[in-house]
Amino acid sequence: MITGLRRVMKAGFVGFWRNAYVSLASIFVLMVALFVIGATMFLNQLLTVSLDALQSKVDINVYFVPNAPDEEIERIRDAVASLPDVLFVEYTTREEALQQYRERRQGDEISLQALEELDENPLGGNLSIQAKETSQYENIARFLDEQRAAAEPQTPVIDVINYDQNRDSIDTLTGVINATEKASFTVMAILLIAAVLITFNTIRLAIYTSREEIAIMRLVGASNMFIRGPFMLQGIMYGFIAGLLALLAFYPLLIWLGPRTELFFELNLLTYYVQNFGSIFGILVGIGITLGLVSSTLAVARYLRT
Amino acid sequence: MIYFDNVSKLYPDGRAAALQEVTFQVAPKEFVSIVGHSGAGKTTLLKMIIAEDKPSVGQVFYESLDIHRIPRGKLPSFRRKIGTVFQDFKLLPHKTAFENVAFAMEANGRTDEEIAENVPQALSLVDLDDKAWNFPHELSGGEKQRVAIARAIVNQPDIIIADEPTGNLDPIATYEVVQILRKINDLGTTVIMTTHNKGVIDEIERRVITMDDGRIVRDDATGKYVL
Numbered sequence: 058m059i060t061g062l063r064r065v066m067k068a069g070f071v072g073f074w075r076n077a078y079v080s081l082a083s084i085f086v087l088m089v090a091l092f093v094i095g096a097t098m099f100l101n102q103l104l105t106v107s108l109d110a111l112q113s114k115v116d117i118n119v120y121f122v123p124n125a126p127d128e129e130i131e132r133i134r135d136a137v138a139s140l141p142d143v144l145f146v147e148y149t150t151r152e153e154a155l156q157q158y159r160e161r162r163q164g165d166e167i168s169l170q171a172l173e174e175l176d177e178n179p180l181g182g183n184l185s186i187q188a189k190e191t192s193q194y195e196n197i198a199r200f201l202d203e204q205r206a207a208a209e210p211q212t213p214v215i216d217v218i219n220y221d222q223n224r225d226s227i228d229t230l231t232g233v234i235n236a237t238e239k240a241s242f243t244v245m246a247i248l249l250i251a252a253v254l255i256t257f258n259t260i261r262l263a264i265y266t267s268r269e270e271i272a273i274m275r276l277v278g279a280s281n282m283f284i285r286g287p288f289m290l291q292g293i294m295y296g297f298i299a300g301l302l303a304l305l306a307f308y309p310l311l312i313w314l315g316p317r318t319e320l321f322f323e324l325n326l327l328t329y330y331v332q333n334f335g336s337i338f339g340i341l342v343g344i345g346i347t348l349g350l351v352s353s354t355l356a357v358a359r360y361l362r363t
Numbered sequence: 364m365i366y367f368d369n370v371s372k373l374y375p376d377g378r379a380a381a382l383q384e385v386t387f388q389v390a391p392k393e394f395v396s397i398v399g400h401s402g403a404g405k406t407t408l409l410k411m412i413i414a415e416d417k418p419s420v421g422q423v424f425y426e427s428l429d430i431h432r433i434p435r436g437k438l439p440s441f442r443r444k445i446g447t448v449f450q451d452f453k454l455l456p457h458k459t460a461f462e463n464v465a466f467a468m469e470a471n472g473r474t475d476e477e478i479a480e481n482v483p484q485a486l487s488l489v490d491l492d493d494k495a496w497n498f499p500h501e502l503s504g505g506e507k508q509r510v511a512i513a514r515a516i517v518n519q520p521d522i523i524i525a526d527e528p529t530g531n532l533d534p535i536a537t538y539e540v541v542q543i544l545r546k547i548n549d550l551g552t553t554v555i556m557t558t559h560n561k562g563v564i565d566e567i568e569r570r571v572i573t574m575d576d577g578r579i580v581r582d583d584a585t586g587k588y589v590l
Binding site for chain 1: 413415439440441442443447453454455456457466467469470471472474475514518
């Protein structure tokens with residue numbers, strides 16, 4: 058058993074070297090396929106990060122009237138926070154709002170002087186609400202409208218809800234995000250299928266050149282596993298080397314591309330690559346090995362049937 | 364040890380038959396030559412012995428074993444009992460002469476020690492000690508065929524099947540190959556060989572089966588080539 062395994066390993070390595078040209082061609086094609094897969098992964102990451110960044114800039118603000126009672130504000134804040142669609146709620150008190158106003162108008166003497174003229178703080182507290190998905194803002198806005206409507210007309214609590222002002226941009230953004238996700242998913246699926254088919258065909262051709270050898274091995278009385286083993290090992294080697302080469306090819310590309318993606322998408326791909334090297338290595342090499350192994354096993358099986 | 368019982372091979376369209384009602388047996392240690400025109404059914408006959416082809420009617424036995432009832436998983440171990448030699452040599456192109464012979468032993472699960480001992484012996488029997496590390500494309504036709512013979516005998520099979528072993532060889536190489544096959548036969552291995560070559564038959568002076576149109580038309584104990 059161990060002798061058999063050792064012989065299969067040796068035959069696999071020797072076959073790999075002696076068929077160097079065929080091996081090289083297979084590795085190259087597999088590398089291109091893995092590069093495409095890796096590139097779609099990076100692209101997907103860029104899209105996810107930039108969409109997340111865009112989404113986090115969207116929020117709904119609720120401005121309370123300056124004399125709104127604290128318990129009412131707290132009640133609304135807690136009610137909003139308990140909605141399933143809400144990611145988080147940030148409460149800014151009247152005093153903090155004033156502080157922020159002052160900081161923003163630093164150097165604007167007229168505004169600051171105008172503020173000094175007033176006896177009391179003219180600003181109300183406000184809630185900044187972020188939803189998990191942009192499509193959920195409408196529900197949150199409706200909930201807030203109900204809250205406003207429920208209050209006594211003489212003593213309103215909520216002054217302004219700014220959803221209506223942001224509505225168009227939020228709707229557009231939701232549409233863009235959905236369309237982008239659909240499109241990128243379709244493109245990735247097509248690229249992945251193409252990569253798998255091309256790899257499978259290349260390895261099938263590589264083994265097609267060995268069909269005579271397989272027939273001879275059968276005549277000499279070699280068992281199917283003894284014939285298949287070296288080809289399976291070669292498939293694994295193709296995948297492993299191709300995965301390493303694809304990883305290697307990304308490095309200089311990302312050194313060049315990284316700073317540019319940082320400017321545009323707020324994500325430096327080089328940093329992402331370095332920080333997640335372990336999982337990217339695992340995915341690319343893993344896919345390579347799986348593709349190589351499955352392709353070669355299927356391709357040899359054709360010549361072992363009779 | 365090989366027994367054909369009323370074997371016919373028909374093609375699906377029913378037009379032609381490769382073999383018709385063939386019955387004969389081969390005793391241990393015999394040297395049997397099968398002669399006949401192209402298409403007479405010689406190669407089909409040999410393929411049935413190694414279970415490469417199936418009879419439409421009849422049975423082929425190896426000792427008491429019905430060859431075509433061997434389960435697929437057991438075929439490799441059955442084929443190891445039979446050494447095969449072909450007109451086109453069928454060597455593995457990416458393996459040296461030594462590795463080609465050793466491959467048959469590796470497939471058979473022999474130990475490294477046995478391989479290290481038996482492969483040089485087999486190569487020396489076919490007089491190729493000095494070409495052990497050459498690849499097939501570096502060898503002449505006769506040398507390739509001798510490597511193939513070394514591979515066929517290295518597992519000490521009970522029987523050697525040779526399909527036109529001299530078909531691609533010049534007269535000198537033909538003579539050498541026939542001498543080697545006779546030597547193997549003298550050492551106790553059964554040999555079944557097909558050939559076109561009149562000189563080869565006349566020189567061997569052993570049993571000759573003559574086939575024509577899928578039938579056995581002559582079976583002479585110490586035959587001459589008659590067609």
